[in-house]
Amino acid sequence: HEYSLRFEILSRFLFAKDAKIGSGGCGYDEHLGLQAISQCLDPLLAAYRDARARGEVVETEVEIQALVILLLLATSPDLLPSHLAAMDRELLRSPRILGAV
Numbered sequence: 001h002e003y004s005l006r007f008e009i010l011s012r013f014l015f016a017k018d019a020k021i022g023s024g025g026c027g028y029d030e031h032l033g034l035q036a037i038s039q040c041l042d043p044l045l046a047a048y049r050d051a052r053a054r055g056e057v058v059e060t061e062v063e064i065q066a067l068v069i070l071l072l073l074a075t076s077p078d079l080l081p082s083h084l085a086a087m088d089r090e091l092l093r094s095p096r097i098l099g100a101v
Helices: 002-021 030-053 061-075 077-086 095-100
Strands: none
Touching (some): 002 030, 030 061
């Protein structure tokens, strides 16, 4: 799911700006892109929660959580407080998370 999420975020960044300019050739649908990102994120964040409940640490979680924060800031800033409230305190202290917020 991490690779898919990275691909979808990169696609959104690269193609969404062309779609806004009106180049007409890329065919990027922002709604479908956000839906694909959501379909990657939901199971990924659930897996991170399950791993933390078992006492495991996934090394890439901090990086993915920082991407989620930046994505929420860009698309749904009203959802950011609830996402931050649900995050583990240890994650919130990470320099990458602090830099994203």
